Amino acid sequence: xxxxxxxxxxxxxxxxxxxxxxxxxxxxxxxxxxxxxxxxxxxxxxxxxxxxxxxxxxxxxxxxxxxxxxxxxxxxxxxxxxxxxxxxxxxxxxxxxxxxxxxxxxxxxxxxxxxxxxxxxxxxxxxxxxxxxxxxxxxxxxxxxxxxxxxxxxxxxxxxxxxxxxxxxxxxxxxxxxxxxxxxxxxxxxxxxxxxxxxxxxxxxxxxxxxxxx
Amino acid sequence: xxxxxxxxxxxxxxxxxxxxxxxxxxxxxxxxxxxxxxxxxxxxxxxxxxxxxxxxxxxxxxxxxxxxxx
Numbered sequence: 001x002x003x004x005x006x007x008x009x010x011x012x013x014x015x016x017x018x019x020x021x022x023x024x025x026x027x028x029x030x031x032x033x034x035x036x037x038x039x040x041x042x043x044x045x046x047x048x049x050x051x052x053x054x055x056x057x058x059x060x061x062x063x064x065x066x067x068x069x070x071x072x073x074x075x076x077x078x079x080x081x082x083x084x085x086x087x088x089x090x091x092x093x094x095x096x097x098x099x100x101x102x103x104x105x106x107x108x109x110x111x112x113x114x115x116x117x118x119x120x121x122x123x124x125x126x127x128x129x130x131x132x133x134x135x136x137x138x139x140x141x142x143x144x145x146x147x148x149x150x151x152x153x154x155x156x157x158x159x160x161x162x163x164x165x166x167x168x169x170x171x172x173x174x175x176x177x178x179x180x181x182x183x184x185x186x187x188x189x190x191x192x193x194x195x196x197x198x199x200x201x202x203x204x205x206x207x208x209x210x211x212x213x214x
Numbered sequence: 215x216x217x218x219x220x221x222x223x224x225x226x227x228x229x230x231x232x233x234x235x236x237x238x239x240x241x242x243x244x245x246x247x248x249x250x251x252x253x254x255x256x257x258x259x260x261x262x263x264x265x266x267x268x269x270x271x272x273x274x275x276x277x278x279x280x281x282x283x284x
Contacts, residue, residue, distance in 0.1 A: 001265060003247045005225040066226070078234070085281045091229060091247075192229045194247040195269045198276040202236025212226040214252045 002041045003192035005211060007158060011178040012095060012189050013213065025095040027189035030077030030207055031056040034196075035089035037170075039137050041191040044160040046175030047100065047134040048092050048191065054079050056097045064210065072212040080204035087196035091207050098185035101126075105135060105170040106149065114164035119151040119172070127151075127174040131182035134173050138163045226250050233275060243271050 005013075015024025033048040059077030066072040075093055103125040105111060109118035119133075119140070127133055129146045133153070139160040145151035156162040158177035176186040190211060197205065229247040234240050246268045250256040 001247060003227040003229055003249045005227065009225075080234075087281065190227060192227065192247040194229065194231075195272045196276075197231070197233065197243075197272055198279060198281045199233070200236065200279070200282050203279075204234040206232040206234060208230040208232075210228045210230075214226060 001193055001195070003190070004041050004043045004045070005190050005213070006045050006188050007043050007178050008046060008176060008187055009189040012187060026061060027093045027095045027187070028059040028061040028075045028077075029056045029094050029097050030059045030075060030079065030209070031092050031094060031099075032079050032088050032205070032207075033090040033092070034086055035193055037136060037165075038089065038196075039193065041090065041193045042137050042160065044139055044158045044177075045134065045137065045191045046132055046139050046158060046177050046186065046188055047173035048090055048188070049136065049193075050090075050171045051099060051102070051173065052086060052088065053083055054081065056094070056099065058097060059093070059207075059209075066210065066212045072210050074208065074210045076206065076208045078204050078206040081199045081201050083201065085198070085200040085203075087198050088205065089196035090191065090193045091209070092188055092192065093190040093209060094185070095187045095189065096185040100174040100183055100185050102174075103172045105166055105168055105172060107168045109150075110135070110153070110155075110166050111168055112164060112166065114162040115155070117153055117155065119145075119153045121149050121151065121172060122169075124149055125151060125172065128182050132157060132175055132177055132180060134160075134175055135166055135170050136163055137161075138166070139175075139177060226252065235279065241275050243275065244268070246272065
């Protein structure tokens with residue numbers, strides 16, 4: 001179980017510092033996910049493990065005090081379950097309300113392999129060549145095949161490790177590592193995982209996320 | 215031995231949750247996730263005490279409010 005400001009989050013912070021009117025958007029959008037494989041959030045993450053169907057919400061941000069006056073960034077946001085009950089086990093902050101278009105892993109290729117460079121997907125997948133994706137906690141770069149169901153990938157990007165535990169039906173989510181902007185809505189600032197909370201339709205979680213940079 | 219994830223992280227972060235049930239009932243679960251990479255004692259507290267207590271609170275609310283079959 002972990003709560004981390006990602007490596008992309010560090011770029012977001014730097015971007016917010018620069019200039020009188022920074023172009024980097026504030027990362028106050030709150031999203032959640034199911035994290036069915038109970039993965040641990042890592043600084044190398046560029047996307048949530050399995051984002052749930054509910055829309056991201058615009059959180060309410062503020063500056064609060066933890067140790068010294070006004071040293072902590074806080075975002076409060078509430079998400080309500082719709083459609084079907086689910087177990088929520090991850091939350092994240094990002095700089096856009098727009099969700100990336102995800103897909104699922106199909107048989108062969110990276111399934112069960114830490115070295116294969118072929119990603120077969122359940123349907124046509126178009127993250128864009130040279131953009132990045134995440135499956136479980138591995139980040140990959142797509143180098144060819146975007147727009148098909150057989151993509152060529154470079155494994156273990158952005159400091160992540162190649163994993164051999166990818167299974168068919170795993171979710172594939174595009175996202176941006178530092179220095180990359182190819183994925184709209186792909187800037188993950190903070191990622192946290194926790195023991196799953198069972199929620200029925202109409203139930204909600206009000207999250208309060210606090211970050212103190214050291 | 216420190217968790218390599220936490221050793222690489224550099225920001226203190228805390229996540230608190232209040233569950234609001236469909237009937238309006240509120241359950242304050244308090245701290246459900248945290249990281250204190252620059253505070254070894256507090257990090258140890260979270261690992262040994264804080265996290266198990268958080269897990270217990272979540273398990274209790276899940277037991278009281280299980281997922282309904284659809």
